[in-house]
Amino acid sequence: MSEHDHEDTPVEQRVLDASAAGCEESRLLISRRALMGLTASFVAWSHVPRIASASSGSNSDPRLVVVLLRGAVDGLSLVPPSNSKDWNILESARRGLVPMEPLTLKTYADGVDLAKRADTGFYLHPKFSNFYKLFNAGDAAIIHAIAPPRQTRSHFHCMDNLESGYGELSRSAKTGWLGRTIQQLVISKRGKQAISFGPTPLTLLGAQDLISWTNDRVTLSNIQTQLNNLYRRTDPELHDLLTRGIETNDKAKGFDNLISEVGMRADDWTKQNNKLRHPSDLKLEETFRGAARLLSLPTGPRIGVLDTTGWDTHVTQGGVLDTKFRELDRAIQGFKDELTDEIWNETVVVLVTEFGRSVAINGTGTDHGVGTVALLMGGAVNGGRVLGDWDGLSKLKDGRDLMATTDMRKLFKALISDHLQMADVTVEKVFEGSRTLSRMQDLLKTPSNSINRFV
Amino acid sequence: MTFRRRRQLVSSSSSGDIRSYAALTPAEKARLAYMRFGLGPKLNGKDAIGNRTHSAREALRAELDRADRALIPDDRVIARNVRLTMENCTRFAHPQLRIGNDWIRPLPIEILAAERAARFTKHLEPDIGFVERLVMFWSNHFNVFRGKHGFVQGTAGHMERSVIRRHVLGKFSDMLKGVVQHPAMIFYLDNHQSTGPTSEIGKGSQIHKLNENLGREILELHTVGVSANYTQTDVENLAKLITGWTIVDINSGLSTRGQFRYDVDRSEPGRFTVMRGSFLGGSQQQGLAALDMLANQVETARHIAFKLLRHFVADEPSPAMVRSLTETFQSTRGDLKKVAEALIDMDAAWSMPMTRLRLPYPWFVSMMRVMQPTAAQVTAQEDRAKGILESLGHHVWGHQTPEGYTDLDSYWKNSDAVRRRRNVARQYVETMISPAVGYKVPPRVNIVDNLMGSALSRESTDAVRGMSSDRDALTLLFVTPEFLRR
Numbered sequence: 001m002s003e004h005d006h007e008d009t010p011v012e013q014r015v016l017d018a019s020a021a022g023c024e025e026s027r028l029l030i031s032r033r034a035l036m037g038l039t040a041s042f043v044a045w046s047h048v049p050r051i052a053s054a055s056s057g058s059n060s061d062p063r064l065v066v067v068l069l070r071g072a073v074d075g076l077s078l079v080p081p082s083n084s085k086d087w088n089i090l091e092s093a094r095r096g097l098v099p100m101e102p103l104t105l106k107t108y109a110d111g112v113d114l115a116k117r118a119d120t121g122f123y124l125h126p127k128f129s130n131f132y133k134l135f136n137a138g139d140a141a142i143i144h145a146i147a148p149p150r151q152t153r154s155h156f157h158c159m160d161n162l163e164s165g166y167g168e169l170s171r172s173a174k175t176g177w178l179g180r181t182i183q184q185l186v187i188s189k190r191g192k193q194a195i196s197f198g199p200t201p202l203t204l205l206g207a208q209d210l211i212s213w214t215n216d217r218v219t220l221s222n223i224q225t226q227l228n229n230l231y232r233r234t235d236p237e238l239h240d241l242l243t244r245g246i247e248t249n250d251k252a253k254g255f256d257n258l259i260s261e262v263g264m265r266a267d268d269w270t271k272q273n274n275k276l277r278h279p280s281d282l283k284l285e286e287t288f289r290g291a292a293r294l295l296s297l298p299t300g301p302r303i304g305v306l307d308t309t310g311w312d313t314h315v316t317q318g319g320v321l322d323t324k325f326r327e328l329d330r331a332i333q334g335f336k337d338e339l340t341d342e343i344w345n346e347t348v349v350v351l352v353t354e355f356g357r358s359v360a361i362n363g364t365g366t367d368h369g370v371g372t373v374a375l376l377m378g379g380a381v382n383g384g385r386v387l388g389d390w391d392g393l394s395k396l397k398d399g400r401d402l403m404a405t406t407d408m409r410k411l412f413k414a415l416i417s418d419h420l421q422m423a424d425v426t427v428e429k430v431f432e433g434s435r436t437l438s439r440m441q442d443l444l445k446t447p448s449n450s451i452n453r454f455v
Numbered sequence: 456m457t458f459r460r461r462r463q464l465v466s467s468s469s470s471g472d473i474r475s476y477a478a479l480t481p482a483e484k485a486r487l488a489y490m491r492f493g494l495g496p497k498l499n500g501k502d503a504i505g506n507r508t509h510s511a512r513e514a515l516r517a518e519l520d521r522a523d524r525a526l527i528p529d530d531r532v533i534a535r536n537v538r539l540t541m542e543n544c545t546r547f548a549h550p551q552l553r554i555g556n557d558w559i560r561p562l563p564i565e566i567l568a569a570e571r572a573a574r575f576t577k578h579l580e581p582d583i584g585f586v587e588r589l590v591m592f593w594s595n596h597f598n599v600f601r602g603k604h605g606f607v608q609g610t611a612g613h614m615e616r617s618v619i620r621r622h623v624l625g626k627f628s629d630m631l632k633g634v635v636q637h638p639a640m641i642f643y644l645d646n647h648q649s650t651g652p653t654s655e656i657g658k659g660s661q662i663h664k665l666n667e668n669l670g671r672e673i674l675e676l677h678t679v680g681v682s683a684n685y686t687q688t689d690v691e692n693l694a695k696l697i698t699g700w701t702i703v704d705i706n707s708g709l710s711t712r713g714q715f716r717y718d719v720d721r722s723e724p725g726r727f728t729v730m731r732g733s734f735l736g737g738s739q740q741q742g743l744a745a746l747d748m749l750a751n752q753v754e755t756a757r758h759i760a761f762k763l764l765r766h767f768v769a770d771e772p773s774p775a776m777v778r779s780l781t782e783t784f785q786s787t788r789g790d791l792k793k794v795a796e797a798l799i800d801m802d803a804a805w806s807m808p809m810t811r812l813r814l815p816y817p818w819f820v821s822m823m824r825v826m827q828p829t830a831a832q833v834t835a836q837e838d839r840a841k842g843i844l845e846s847l848g849h850h851v852w853g854h855q856t857p858e859g860y861t862d863l864d865s866y867w868k869n870s871d872a873v874r875r876r877r878n879v880a881r882q883y884v885e886t887m888i889s890p891a892v893g894y895k896v897p898p899r900v901n902i903v904d905n906l907m908g909s910a911l912s913r914e915s916t917d918a919v920r921g922m923s924s925d926r927d928a929l930t931l932l933f934v935t936p937e938f939l940r941r
Binding site: 156234245402 | 540600602691743756810847848849855856858865868869870871872873874875877878901912914915921922927930931934935936939940
């Protein structure tokens with residue numbers, strides 16, 4: 001059996017170069033592993049009882065996935081304004097570096113096609129074609145001109161701010177907003193299993209019993225049989241952990257239990273593995289598909305955080321974003337493909353980034369900005385709309401950046417309130433210090449009403 | 456998790472019933488010395504710890520003997536023919552330096568690679584590695600993040616060499632003062648921007664303001680700890696006492712750019728109380744006196760004692776253990792060598808069960824120590840090592856926020872941990888034997904016979920011996936329970 005390492009996925013050289021040439025700060029935050037587009041982290045799913053349905057009194061089994069886009073995604077490339085005034089400002093400031101043949105988002109409010117109105121209307125980057133279909137089907141929405149509250153244009157600060165969910169710099173006793181959410185769910189006896197992919201991100205810190213999965217693409221181990229025997233004889237806990245890790249990996253990869261690598265012969269494994277592996281070699285898509293498979297398990301996790309990076313487009317922004325938007329678009333389609341309709345209809349995926357990018361071009365890319373987009377997708381989403389307060393590009397923050405008119409916490413508060421059915425008082429505990437910040441409304445198709453909320 | 460532990464190498468039946476050190480077998484002691492207090496055995500490690508009753512403890516004590524043992528001289532750290540002195544680190548650690556279209560080298564990333572290689576090489580030297588573990592502990596305690604800025608990338612290694620390694624067996628107050636005055640820490644926690652509100656530069660300024668980051672973390676993390684009784688005013692006052700502790704502008708053309716500079720024009724005048732002491736602003740000496748005061752507080756002794764015990768021994772050390780080590784810290788006024796000795800003199804430090812998982816970095820280093828790569832091989836594997844450590848979430852100067860990496864077992868022993876270590880062991884062995892690195896796997900009989908003696912159990916030894924290739928034997932060795940647990 002071949003011993004070559006499955007780790008290396010070809011990534012376009014110019015993507016690597018451009019990412020490597022990103023701003024100093026982000027270059028330091030990008031790791032090669034992260035360029036391969038993954039990390040995720042889960043817990044002994046098969047051994048966690050389904051607390052939610054027993055005590056919730058409702059039939060719903062919502063899934064919530066947060067996708068962190070690290071590096072500051074250019075919202076103006078992903079969702080450019082289509083009204084002629086703003087488009088001209090953008091095209092001129094970007095010296096023509098605007099998406100070619102963007103898709104026109106038709107958004108409706110009271111039957112009026114906003115894209116035709118003079119003062120609003122948006123395009124979508126042409127490589128985001130799967131998302132476009134979801135948007136038109138009413139399963140995806142966009143929030144524009146959004147950012148976390150601390151607007152320092154520093155990756156370090158702003159991502160920390162986004163993940164912690166506080167108004168100011170987070171304290172040393174670290175928790176993330178989703179970690180605190182899970183703590184509250186446990187307190188109210190509606191605990192949900194959460195999963196992180198790779199090292200636990202700040203967003204999830206504070207949650208107990210996290211499970212973990214890393215898409216590391218190493219398949220059959222050369223020492224598995226002997227290791228398994230050794231653990232069975234001398235260290236039951238390690239045996240237990242190894243077995244569960246393998247089982248989770250099998251589920252995430254979509255392998256049949258029958259061909260789980262535990263106890264399988266090398267050549268049989270390779271044959272089965274090659275047959276079942278998704279034809280796409282893109283690691284990001286594989287990770288997203290794995291996430292979906294695990295979220296689909298009857299006793300599997302219900303909350304997860306996925307991570308992607310390489311968005312800091314200081315150079316060759318056009319080409320880099322073409323590649324990365326296409327890659328992300330394929331990944332989110334892959335995610336949806338792995339879910340049944342029933343589960344899709346109870347799923348919300350929210351994609352966020354720490355800030356946007358400058359309106360004006362600088363060389364072949366853009367500098368750090370402020371306002372950007374957040375994306376929502378899932379059958380539970382009240383989609384087909386571009387939300388937020390769009391003030392246009394005539395008045396910019398510090399004369400250079402799209403302003404952020406929505407504090408990202410309003411989005412997160414709405415999700416845990418409406419999708420996870422958390423009562424207002426509990427939401428305020430999670431997002432301490434944000435009492436005056438009202439949550440966004442109508443993000444979901446069927447928001448829970450207050451009678452069904454849990455404390 | 457519902458399993459029963461069938462066999463536990465070292466155990467205590469209850470917290471009140473600590474087995475004495477002497478009651479442990481030589482094998483148990485050797486295993487603890489290597490894995491709980493050290494970095495794992497070198498290839499002929501069997502001989503490094505003898506068989507007599509107190510051999511393991513004495514072997515550790517012997518490693519504490521020479522204070523200079525921990526040092527890595529500037530001469531051993533070279534990046535592109537540039538010796539990494541303080542001046543060179545701060546001078547080159549600016550990311551935007553160019554002459555025409557060419558980058559000025561070494562780049563911060565090259566400095567970082569050289570510092571990392573020097574660190575790995577140092578880890579390979581000692582028989583057991585207790586002092587190296589202490590260096591890693593203090594480096595994590597005084598966390599800086601290489602990803603903050605190129606400047607930190609280029610100077611983090613220097614801070615570890617010139618401050619942590621210098622004082623690891625010296626006085627805590629000296630280490631504290633050295634860290635707070637080092638450009639890497641000053642930049643990491645933004646103190647170079649901190650300006651007294653009524654100082655020369657600060658008064659009436661809209662942009663020059665007080666920055667509390669470093670002041671806060673000194674109290675919250677470095678000295679008395681978050682549960683101590685200090686107020687927001689104490690934080691502000693300490694921050695004011697270290698205003699003016701800045702660095703020469705890294706954007707200036709000066710050859711001293713990036714080096715520490717006391718700027719009295721930024722320092723806040725006045726008298727400031729911080730906890731039990733009162734100090735005068737506008738004087739670097741008074742700022743140092745404030746740090747001395749904090750270093751000597753009982754809360755600091757307790758905080759450090761707890762952290763050391765949590766790092767080396769158990770997630771929740773007993774109050775008795777904490778009291779005992781606190782008492783040593785206090786009575787020796789923060790003599791870190793004596794504190795380390797007191798730690799290994801504690802019976803409980805040895806007899807607490809080996810239930811925890813070794814953290815990724817020391818586990819990874821122990822693989823290197825078995826293989827003992829040459830200097831060229833260390834450089835050749837550097838990039839892959841970096842990727843592996845990042846994928847495990849534990850890498851050099853890699854923790855973004857000041858509290859550093861946790862020691863809590865539940866964070867590291869997650870559901871995927873063992874599968875990941877199994878895969879990483881294979882990845883790493885394959886990296887090392889690849890033509891680019893060129894390591895030759897020794898015959899497995901050499902490994903098992905000489906590595907840890909009877910500290911490697913009979914079952915593990917048989918399993919390793921029974922593998923069909925030397926390469927697979929080495930891979931299996933790295934994920935035996937003896938290699939994974941601490």
